Amino acid sequence: MALVTQRTDVPVTIDPELCIDNCTLCVDMCPLDSLAIDPASGKAYMYVDECWYCGPCAARCPVGAVTVNIPLLLR
Amino acid sequence: MLVVGGGTAGTMATLTAAGQGARVLLMEKAHVRHSGSLAMGMDGVNNAVIPGKATPEEYVAEITVANDGIVNQRTVYQTATRGFDMIRRLERYGVKFEKDEHDEYAVRQVHRSGRYVLPMPEGRDVKKVLYRALRGRDMRPLVQIENRVMPVRVLTSGGRAVGAVGFDTRDGSLVTVRAGAVVLATGASGRLGLPASGYLYGTYENPANAGDGYSMAYHAGAELTGIECFQVNPLIKDYNGPACAYVANPFGGYTVNSEGNRFVDSDYWSGHMMAEVKRELDSARGPIYLKLSHLPDSTISKIESILHVTERPTRGTFHANRQHDYRTHDVEMHVSEIGLCSGHSSSGVWVDENAATTVPGLFAAGDLACVPHNYMVGAFVFGEIAGTSAAADVDGAGAPLPEDQVLEAHELIYRPLSQPDGPPQPQVEYKLRRFVNDYLQPPKTERYMETGLESFQRMKREIQFMGARTPHELMRTVEVSFIRDCAEMAARASLYRTESRWGLYHQRADFPERDDENWFCHVNLRKGDRGDMELLTRPVAPYVVDVPGFTRPDGVEPEPVERAESSDTAENVANAAVISW
Incomplete structure (x- = not known):
């Protein structure tokens, strides 16, 4: 089966300037386990477009680096 | 014993069973701190029967009518009679419920007749409070929590539940559990219908609740019931939060058609209310709206401070993205995708009033267990019941796991x-x-x-x-x-x-x-x-309370249960405190 690279607008964005290296608070809280730490940068990012836009990731972030938007299809 | 799912019901089952000395393994596919249909929190409970404000008999009759008579009243009666003690228990853990100036619970009317809706001013902290209780010093020796582990099958031996198989969703390793008894508390089948947007995870229910327990109970041989009684809810169009007449009603908000006229006679969510909503949507009078724009600015600010903070905090973001404001725009509403959920309707695993399924050693609670319209108080109450029942019935302990x-x-x-x-x-x-x-x-x-x-x-x-x-x-x-x-x-x-x-x-x-x-x-x-x-x-069991204005078509006479002493007395509250701590 073909592997296709496709650009996707993901609802959760994390400001790498603010994100604390290797902190996993947002990653731990996501009910869908859609966030991960990028091993190269140590910063959190959304690695699958699976989101209930529920908000614990943003609420738990101690530095306000996490923004939850509405998925594009619903926006 | 094993508890599958660490939401409202699973957490309460765990706290209760461990409180009675059972060793409990709690498995959660997400993280208990923010898992379950609550995720972020909840603005209030919908079905609190508070002495002096409503009676258990009124509540059971109301749910019986809302579910067209097809209820095992003994199950609903549990939620009705034990809900108040549960509210008190939650308060002792640190959950706040709204009180009026006379220090009485500020219940509001949304149901057809009774007042059961009780706001939780700090509802966003419910899971935090419960998680803290789970991690308390008294619980630590007895409760083991495994987050990010997803069971896929309940194991049975000789027809009895004896454990489960799952896997760690982070490292992929296989997990097998031997358990004396199993409590399933995995929530709704929320990822059944596809939202109109086409976004797989934009469901009304938390999409982590994919119907795991429905499938596991079925494959373990348990009976399920009322599956044809789908969950369909009135929601904001394109956003998966309720338009929330429950919150807006007491402030003067209500549902209207495009002509500005009201068309539902009760905002309580039932299949009949949904039929009225669908009829209006499909008529020349659609679309429909939650009307708030007539309210004063201060009232709208108050509504926003509730609706945009706790249950679905991205709701404000949704409206802001479209430059919509309750002051100028009424909220367009639509119907949700279909799902299975006994919290809202009545599809679930068949349980008796002790949360027992038809498989020995297997118990169910929360949105998964069929106790019609059971909502959050019912999830807590049946979590407590399931914890007690399972802790007293751990005969499956030590059984070898069936290899096949x-x-x-x-x-x-x-x-x-x-x-x-x-x-x-x-x-x-x-x-x-x-x-x-x-x-x-x-x-x-x-x-x-x-x-x-x-x-x-x-x-x-x-x-x-x-x-x-x-x-x-x-x-x-x-x-x-x-x-x-x-x-x-x-x-x-x-x-x-x-x-x-x-x-x-x-x-x-x-x-x-x-x-x-x-x-x-x-x-x-x-x-x-x-x-x-x-x-x-299966026949509808004899009712335990009379339902005014409703005649059972099969003519079966009620069989009243011996009503326990009112839980309102100081002595009983004190006893309850000893048991639950």
């Missing part, structure tokens, strides 16, 4: 890894759930549902060939099999009941009338001896 069942579960979990080029989960799931919408959404007909059933049968093969490359993808592929099981159950149960009942929830276009003569009964389903789905009816 472990192997089958292993195959279910890991097969996609051996065929990584197989169709990916997002496409397969989208297709499956589009068929659910095409063929199962009410109004239902025999031909539509049979065609749906054919699609779900055909997709068994496609699901079997799905490919995955990571533990995370394995979680999603197993979930597709849960969704497919639920779709088949939904189609078969709906086909079986050849009448219309519960308003929109089971509206058969080909059998438009209610047929009390033949269908005043439960429709149950279970796995037959040959492995195929078996449908059966």
Whole structure:
């Protein structure tokens, strides 16, 4: 089966300037386990477009680096 | 004992069982701190029966009518009689409930007659408070929490639940559990219908609740019931939060059609209310709106401070993205995708008033367990009951695990890894759930549902060939099999009941009338001896309370239960405190 690279607008964005290296608070809280730490940068990012836009990731972030938007299809 | 699911019901089952000395393993596919349908929190409870404000008899009668008489009243009666003690127990843990100036619970009326809706001013902290209780010093020696572990099958030996098989969704390792008893508290089947947006995870229910427990209970041999009584809810169009008449009503908000006229006579969510909503949407008077724009600015600010903070904090973001404001724009509403959920309607695993399923050693609670319209108080109460029942019935302890069942579960979990080029989960799931919408959404007909059933049968093969490359993808592929099981159950149960009942929830276009003569009964389903789905009816148990204005079509006389002393006395409250701490 073909592997296709496709650009996707993901609802959760994390400001790498603010994100604390290797902190996993947002990653731990996501009910869908859609966030991960990028091993190269140590910063959190959304690695699958699976989101209930529920908000614990943003609420738990101690530095306000996490923004939850509405998925594009619903926006 | 094993508790599967760490939401409202599972957490309470764990706290209760451990409080009685049981060793409990709590498995949660997400993280207990923010898992379950609550995720972020809840603005209030919908079904608190507070002494002096309402009586258990009133509540049970109200739910009986809302569910067209098809209830095992003994289960609903538990929620009615134990709900107040539960509110007090939650307060001792640190949950806040609204009180008026006389220090009385500020219950509000949304139901047809009684007042049961009780706001929680700091509702966003509910899971935090419960998690803290779970991690308390008294609980630590007895409670082990495993986050990010997803069970896929309950194991049985000699017809009794003796454990479960699952896997770690982070590192992919297989997890087998031997348990004296198993409590399933996995929430709704929330990823059944596809939201109109097409976004797989934009469901009303938390999409992590994929119907896991419905599928696990079924494969373990348990009976399920009321599956044809779908959950369909009135929501903001395109946003998965309730338009929230429950919150807005007391402030003067209400639902209107495009002509600005009211059209529902009670905002309490029921199949009948949903039928009225659907009728209006499909008429020349659609679309419909939650009207707030007539309210003063200060009132709207207050509504925003509730609706945009706790239950769905991105709701404000949604409106802001479209430059909509309650002061100038009424909120367009629509109906949700279909789901299975006893918290809102009545589809779930068949349980008695002790939370016992038809499989010895297997208990169920929360949205998964059929106790009609049980909502959050009911999830807590049945979590408590399930914890007590399971802790007293751990006979399965020490039974050897059935190897064939472990192997089958292993195959279910890991097969996609051996065929990584197989169709990916997002496409397969989208297709499956589009068929659910095409063929199962009410109004239902025999031909539509049979065609749906054919699609779900055909997709068994496609699901079997799905490919995955990571533990995370394995979680999603197993979930597709849960969704497919639920779709088949939904189609078969709906086909079986050849009448219309519960308003929109089971509206058969080909059998438009209610047929009390033949269908005043439960429709149950279970796995037959040959492995195929078996449908059966069960009579409605004698009522325990009289239902004013409702005559049982089968004429069965009520059998009142001995009512326990009012829990309102200081002595009883003190006793309850000792037991639950």
